[in-house]
Structure formats: structure tokens, C-alpha cells
Amino acid sequence: MSAPMDIFQFPLDFDFQSLPNKDNKVCVVSVIGKGRHNPFASKASVFNPVLDKDVFKGLLNVPEELIQQDAIECFYDAESQVVYLHHTCMYDTYRLAVQCQRLINQDVDQDFFNMWQKEEYRHAKTLLWLFSISHIIILSHPGSSFDVSYVRLFRTIDTIRLKLLHSITEQLHGFPISKDWYHSGRPCSPRVLFMFESTTLTKKTEPVETGAISKNKTATKFSVEKKLVHAIEDQIYRILRKSRIITNISNNSLFAVPANQEFVYIHTKKEEISDPVSFYLQQLRMNNSIESPRSRGYQSNRHSSQSGSETRSSSLPTAPVPGNSTFKEFLFQHVELALGRGFDDNVGRNPVTPVFEVPTCELWCMIANRLYDFFLGERINAKAQAHFNTLKSLLETDIRFSENRCNKVLPVAEAAYQEGLPTHYVTNFHLNKLQQAHRVFHQFARGPATEKYLVQLDEACEKFWKNGRQLCEEISVTGNHCINPLHRLPDEPELDSNRHLPVMPHTNQLKTRAACNCGRKQADKDDPFDHKAANYDFYAGLEESCCGKLEHVDLPSFKPSTAEARAAQIKKIERTHKNSQGDTPTVKSGDIVSGMANLSLALSLGQSGGSDYSHHEGISPNNFVTTSPHAEAVEEVASGDSHQIVSTSPTEETTEKLEKVEELKEEEPEEPEAEHQEEAALETASRKGKQKKSSKDTAEVNLRIYLGNEYECPRGHRFFCSGPEKIIKVSSTSSVKDNANKLVNLDMPLYCACPHCRSSKGFLGQLMRLYCSNTRRTKLSPSALWVIRLPHIYLGDQGAYLMPTESQHLSQCRMMKGVFGYKDVTQES
16 A cells, blocks of 8 residues: 555555654554454454554455455554554455355366465465564454364474574564564564454343342353353463463463463454444344234333333443453553563563563564565575475375375275286276276275376376287277287388387187178188178189189279269159150159168169169169268169269269160170070060060060079078078979069068078078079070179168167168069060
């Protein structure tokens, strides 16, 4: 503050020469302790009646940033030659509540415990400063009994004060003070007075009245209050003496208490506390009385007079009870002694001359400023810092207990993590074991260091796991984990992050029995980890030993012109054609969806008069769409009898087309299998069919052709179905009585129960191959058995479409009818 007559805060930043009566000697009175939750007053507000002015106010109108800070309020009463110091800290309930609310409302980095540790450390250093510059220290408490937690704090402060004594004397060097002050580091051993803001007495002291009864009654109340004060003084003295905070020689103690004077004051009247709310409520109780509902008629005047008499008598000022001193009287008996001959609180047979000095106001301000910078300033004294660190360690007993406890429990929790571990394991298993270790740790760990050691537990367990115990996290297409340790693939580039890893492919030792492309040779098939391994690598490996010499038809696959092409949603398309009346109606072909619910496997072989289609990876035949990771959109566009697969990409303006399989034009070679009689019969049937088709009447066309849908189970069992859930049974003469009507005209299931596995687990066979043979001229070579191998794993944008685990979903996986068809080529000849 700019004006020294006002209240100001340390460190002092004004010219000490401007102080009134700066050469007068002063007594320094400090108030410390705890305050009530009262925004209108503070624990130093008891000085206001002493000063006859409202100097020390509450924190109601103080900015929040100032409330959060630890501060020392100072007021110099030049008339009484007293300097009043008020230490505001987190022990003041209102200030603590404001700080807690700030932690709740704001996103701060520290928690409440860390904040409290810092405040307690600064509070202890502030007390060290106050015990080095004060003559009288008032310990305020909102309760009615002594707080024994101060015993540990006082012993800690006394220990550090003795260690810092040499550094304090260095700070006092150069000031005009006595040798006793210089060597002891303080003007005196301060007196500590204890002030309690509440009492355990429930009855109020009444004013003195005439008569023997009233005198005896008043004397009884006086004795009760005095007995309470003396009892608390004896209790405090015994506690401080047994803890050796005070001794016979006050010069060797942190502080002293008077031997022949009262050092405990109890507030028995609430009006002595500057609380406007309490004051107004008390005035309302004193000046208002509740009228009884029974006071009516002629009795009302009598009742009113009595109540009025009681009201007038209670509103009169209360006379002081003999022997009950006010707080000003209680305080100034010690102040006057300090400004006079000084304190002599030594007791015992061999008295020692006490150290006591009263400085001038200017000298005290200079010394207080120097020591404040030493204890609480930003500059760090290298010699004293070690002792301050010791102070911090002594105050953090909760942390030291928690550190020792958690440090003892940490190996137990690590052992719980390592118990029963496999040689290698994945992340989920690691996290489950880590949670088990957390439960063991929380069962025994206590205190604020729990979170710190919990982080150490996580780091230790993760280090143990990553030290050669990590399992490869890759999952196969069928949903099984790789069982190899963490590794890199043979074709994976070597980087600094994976150079230490072994090189090996993915594997999980899960094998199924599968046949090659043509179905002649079987081998064990490893669980695939990508689409190429599932549908190409295994079959390509058997090509050389079995299927490589057979005739192949290369089916087209989509190859985008840009690497950024990707699959997209299939849109609705419309197909238009003219009917017999010449109109052009619009027929919607419906949504073409790729998904488990509408998984379509229709492989149209010329059902609309166009060229034949065969299914292969990346190929989208008529009525069947498979999404490709290289195409943004795949659409079927039908116009008349021509079909084409169209791919669109949002990154380019052009439209890329996937060309159809061209029809073979070369002549049919002679095959020993083809019989002339059969050809003649087929030609005759073809002419009859042509003649019948040209006429208005319709008739059936009879064809001799061999068709087959082959299913294959994981154990390698293979079987044919002539219809949904209709397994073909071959007689002993190798003849088949089933016809192909249902196979051609009905949807065929993608999965069917294997007849050879019903007695065991009950595996399902998957539709894997389509067989077709005839003796006519077609685009395929005649007199041969053609096989179309279907994908083992169907893959979409959302991943692999695996076999459903629930039986009710199996019916949704099917190959739609229309796969097999015929084309009348007699009309073209």
C-alpha cells in the first residue's frame, strides 16, 4: 500500500522514513492459526475493537487471485506503539473453500493434495519468519479445545530454526542490534497466547443484580468460566512441556508461555466477533418478542406490560462481570509488559537472564523485510536450501508413509502379474493381467503416492511383456491369432523400429483339408492371413503337381489406372426395353448389395443371350457383385441383350470398363470321347427345338448335360447336391438317379451339412466347385469336363464374410438360381 497508515502487506515497498513516530519502540503482535468460514471477518478482526476502527476485514470483496495467495497483512498503530501482523493461509476456512471451488471449476494441473503440500510448506516457512520477528503470537482457533496437531508442527519448526540459526545471523549482520539478538537470531523468545472463538459453556452470563441470591449466582458463573480457562491452560502447558516444546529456559525454546499471567482467552460473547449477520440477528432477537395467542381481552395489557418490561431489561447494555476481562484487557497486559521491562518466562531454581529487545519501528521494518526475503523470497540461499528441503521432508509424513507402503507393495503386485504367464501373449491378455496386478496393488497401497507407484507398476509390467514376450497381434481372415512371437514379414521393409524382430510369416498351426482347382489332389491348407493366401496362393502351389497341364480360361480382372481407386456403394440402375405394344416402360433391377444378408453367388452363363460369365476373384458376373479394393464403384449396365461391367472412380472423369470373355471362334478339335450318334441326336433335337421355337407354341427343350455343385468340408470330405439340402447318393452300380431340375431352378445354399461328419462335431461343407460337361459346340472346349472353383473366403469392404455361427443365418448365404443356362445356336447357323 502506498500510505503507511493503511493496512499493507509484506514485503514492504514504501519509504520507512515516512512512518509516523519511526523512532518509537514497537511491540510486534502476530495472529496465526485457523479461521472460521466467514467472508465478513477474519481471525484478526478481534483487533478491530482494540483499535476502535475497522482495519482487518473479511475476504468478501477481495479478488479471487489474492484470496488464493498466502499473505501477511500488517498494520502499525503508532499511538499504542504496536505492529499487528495477520497471517492468512489455507488454514482459514473461507480461503480454503475458495481454493477448492477453483479446483472444481477449472482444469488445473495439480490435485488438492499436491496443492495442500505446497501450502503447508509455505505456511511452515512463514511461521519460522514470524517466530523470528514477533514479541507476542496469538494462536487463534475456531473451536473450544487445543489442536494437538500443532505439536508436531512446532517441533518441526524448532528443529529447522536451530539448523538455520547460522544463516539467520548472517542476514542480521550490519544491523544495529544487540549481541544477544544477533546470536539468537530473534529479539526474544515470543510469548504465545491461545484464543478460542467458541466455548463449551451453554449458559449465558447474566448481568449483576442486587441481593444475596444474585451475587451467589453470579459468583458461581464467574468461577465456572475461570475454571474452564485455567483447566485449558493447565492442559496446554502439560502437552507443551511433555513434548519439550517449552522448557525451563525460554531462550532455548521456540516460544514461551507466561507463568503468572493468563495466556488463554475464550470468546463467550458472539458480539465480540465482527460478523454483521450475527449482529443483526442478535438485534432482532433482543428487540422483538413473539405475542402468545392466549393473550386476549383484559389479559393482553398485563401480558404486554410484562413482555415490555422483559424486552427493555434485555435491551439494556450488559454490565461486565467482575473478573471477566475483555480481549483488549487480556492482550494489553502482555503488550504493556513488553514495552516495559520485557518478558521473563524462565522458571527453575537457577534463573537465566532472558533475551529480550524492543526495536524501533524503522529498524524492525528493515529487519523484517530482510528476513522475509530470506525465508519467503524468490532468491534461493544455497546454504539454507538443504535445511528447507529437510523441512519439506519432515512435513510430508503422509507422503513418506505412502512411499514406504507403496514401495513395499510394488514387488507383490509385479509378482501377481508374472504369475501363470505363457511364453508369449497378446495385448488383451497383458491388459487383463495388468488389471489383476492393479487389484493386488490397491488392496495394500495407501496414501498420495499410490498414483505415482501405479505408473511404475504399469511401466514395469509393460517392460516385462515387451522383453521378448509379445505375441504377434495379426489376426487371420477367419479370426484366429498368429502364434509366432512379434516378428516382421519376409517382404516387409526393414526399419529402425523392427530391425530387432525375427523374420517369419504368419501362422497359427490351424490347418484344414482342401483340394486343388480341379479337385483331383488334396493337401493341408494353412489358415490364411490375407485374401490372396486364402483364394490364390494355396491353389497356385498345387498347380504344378496337378492342374498345370489342364486347359485354362483366363478370366478378366479389374485393373484400375490409378492407385487411389477404391470400392464404393452400388447404386440403383434402371433397365429399359420396348414391349410388344411399343411402349418403353421402366423396370427397376433393384439394389445390388454386397453383404452377408444378400450374399449372391449367381454365376450367369449366358442367361440373357450375352456371352458366358465365370466367377473369379475381382470379377463381377451378371446378378453377382463383389466389391474390389481397387474400384470406386462396380455397376451392371444392361441395355438390350448386351452387358458390360462398368467401374467408376471419383478421381477421374473417364469411365473404365471391364471387358467380357470373348467367345471362342476356333474349330472344335476331334475328341475320342465324342460319339457321332450323340452329335446327330443333338442336331436333330436342336432342329426340332428351332422349329418349335419359331412357331407360336412353346415346348420344353431336352438337353443331355452333366452338372454338379460340389461341397467341401474343413476335413476334406467332398459331396454333391442335386438341390437344397439334397445330397446325391451313388448306387453300387455308380449310377445317379437324381435329376438337375432343382439344381438349375432353385437357389443353392452356400453351406450344407457334411454327411461324413454328423457323428462328430458336425462340420458344414462349403460350395467350392461347379462342374459342367456336354458334347455340343460351345465356347468351351467340347467333350470335356469344365470346373469353376469358387472362392474359399469372400472378402468385402467390411472384412471377410465368414460362415455364420447361428443356424438361422445360414439360409441367407446362397447361390442364386440362373447360374446354368443354355443358348440356342441353331438359329445362328
